[in-house]
Amino acid sequence: MKRFLTLTATAAVLASALMTSGCIMVNGADMSDEAAWHGNNAQPFDAARDDCDERTESRDAFRACMAEKGWTRN
Secondary structure (H helix, E strand, O other): OHHHHHHHHHHHHHHHHHHHHHHHHHHHHHHHOHHHEEEOOOOOHHHHHHHHHHHOOOHHHHHHHHHHOOEEEO
8 A cells, every 4th residue: 555655646746747847848938939930041040049138128129139140030
């Protein structure tokens, strides 16, 4: 019986960890969502994103900064 309770508790912890990590990934995807950006002869995406993130405060300014680096978002 004790072994069953330990197994059940372990399964509950693992299930909780998986659900939480899935939520983090979904929320994080909204921030960078690299698939929505398209570039032609653009600077490397990660460097452009990091630089624009540091230099801008609004979403519109961020998009303008990325456009200067060759990236557009659909």
